[in-house]
Structures are given as C-alpha cells and as structure tokens.
Amino acid sequence: MVRTTNNGYARIASRLSPSLTTITVGGCSTKVRTGDAATLLRWVAKQVHSGGVERASTVFGWRDPAVNAAAGGIPTSNHLSGTAIDYNGGRHPYEATRPHHWTSGWSASDQKAIRTILEATSGTVKWGLDYGPGFRDAMHFEVKASATAVSRAAARLTTGWVTVSSDFLNGRSKPSTTAPIKFLRTKGFRIRFVEVAYREGRIWLRTKYHTWYAADLTTW
Known part of the structure; x- marks a missing residue:
C-alpha cells in the first residue's frame, strides 16, 4: 500500500485522526492536515472567497481512502494526506472528465487574481490548472514544497x-x-x-x- 501521497506527506486513514483539523471558508467546512498545510490551504481559500474572486459554495479537502478508491482517484492523491482542496468543483471541472469543450470556469481576471494569491504563498501551493493538457484540474489546490519552505510560507502569512x-x-x-x-x-x-x-x-x-x-x- 502507498503510504505517502505524491507530495511526500503521509496518508491519513481516518477522519478521526489528530492529524486532521477543520477549516471553514464562507460557511463551507472541510478537513485538512493540521499545522502549516492547514494555514496555507485555509488562507488561499479565504482569499479566493473574500477577495472578490469567487464566493465559496463547496470546499473539499481530505478524502477517505475507500472513497478515493471507489471514485477512481489515484492512490497518491494529495487529498489522502489532507494537503489539497477542491474549491467550487462543480464550476471548475477536471479536464479528464470533460475532454470535449472543456473550460476551467475561471475568467482571465480570476486567473490573474488567483496567481497573485498563490504567489503570496512563496510557491508552496500549486494549482491544478497548471497540470498538463488533458489533466488540468481547475478546482484543485495543493501544498507541494519542502517542509522548511511550507513552514516559512505559513509563518509569512501569519505575522x-x-x-x-x-x-x-x-x-x-x-x-x-x-x-x-x-x-x-x-x-x-x-x-x-x-x-x-x-x-x-x-x-x-x-x-x-x-x-x-x-x-x-x-x-x-
């Protein structure tokens, strides 16, 4: 069994794990990995919601391994370690599920705003929209950097x-x-x-x- 997700974090098997914490953005609550990952993911989602980009209607973070397998998710998905979120997935689909006439659902101004937000994380939070053609995931944001870089980025967004x-x-x-x-x-x-x-x-x-x-x- 794969024990880590593709960003190197350990998988979390249960929603009751102390390694998970709840974040709430715009009335939408989900579980993510506690600590610096939570700080970064909460901050990104909050800025998209409150910064005039798009109000949150659904936010999904950690994913149960059984649910992930049943949905056809890859065994190294960063959702399994609580280090990724899907923001308003119904509006911003995964390209592989809509190979014909796919659009990200984000306007050019939205994309510019989101990139400014992500730049503020010092490059530690990546956007699924930057995946290769055919696999772009416009709803998806994930923590993907060294533990040191993630810690520094989280601190920089705090005080x-x-x-x-x-x-x-x-x-x-x-x-x-x-x-x-x-x-x-x-x-x-x-x-x-x-x-x-x-x-x-x-x-x-x-x-x-x-x-x-x-x-x-x-x-x-």
Whole structure:
C-alpha cells in the first residue's frame, strides 16, 4: 500500500485522526492536515472567497481512502494526506472528465487574481490548472514544497515585521486604496503585521491596530 501521497506527506486513514483539523471558508467546512498545510490551504481559500474572486459554495479537502478508491482517484492523491482542496468543483471541472469543450470556469481576471494569491504563498501551493493538457484540474489546490519552505510560507502569512520600501506609504482603515488614510509612513518605517489579505489585485498587511498597508510597498 502507498503510504505517502505524491507530495511526500503521509496518508491519513481516518477522519478521526489528530492529524486532521477543520477549516471553514464562507460557511463551507472541510478537513485538512493540521499545522502549516492547514494555514496555507485555509488562507488561499479565504482569499479566493473574500477577495472578490469567487464566493465559496463547496470546499473539499481530505478524502477517505475507500472513497478515493471507489471514485477512481489515484492512490497518491494529495487529498489522502489532507494537503489539497477542491474549491467550487462543480464550476471548475477536471479536464479528464470533460475532454470535449472543456473550460476551467475561471475568467482571465480570476486567473490573474488567483496567481497573485498563490504567489503570496512563496510557491508552496500549486494549482491544478497548471497540470498538463488533458489533466488540468481547475478546482484543485495543493501544498507541494519542502517542509522548511511550507513552514516559512505559513509563518509569512501569519505575522511578522516589514519595512516601508517606498518614499511614502499610506496606512488605511481598510485594505483598499479608497479607504480613509489613518497614517502616513515614510521609507524605513517598521511595521508589525498580524494578518495578510488579498484585495483589489494586491496583497495587504494589517496591524493589530487595524491599519492596512499595501505589501508591495514594503519589504514583505
């Protein structure tokens, strides 16, 4: 029996395993691998849902081995280790199931937004849309990187310090360029953030005082 999935994580046999945790996005709950994988997958799904890309209607993560086998899933599927999610699968089908006239269901602007979101994971979360022709899986997002890279990426999306790299940077009340300005920071100013979010085509950083800064104008 295959003991690991194709990204090197150990399979999880039971939904009662302490290696699984529940994430909820837009009212949709599913189980994924606890720890850094959960941090990354939850963050990606949350940004797609809340960042103006597409609201979540279904999110599926860990898959029972028996269900996976019955559905014809490969024995190394990353769903079996709780390190992958399918987001709104009914709208974004697996190409192999619809070989004729297949479309991803994502618009060009959607794809651009999602790639910005995935870039923020430092390349640790991959998209099934990038699979080879005939096997593209537009609903599918998976953790696929070394444990060290995954740990660093998860930490970067949680909290940390950055320095203002532009001459000036407005701190706003919301993650929007039209939101009221709370502070005007200058180059070299240090900011401690406690949340990272995708809005309006860019990544934003929130402080504990609920001030938002555009990440691309910092060393983040």
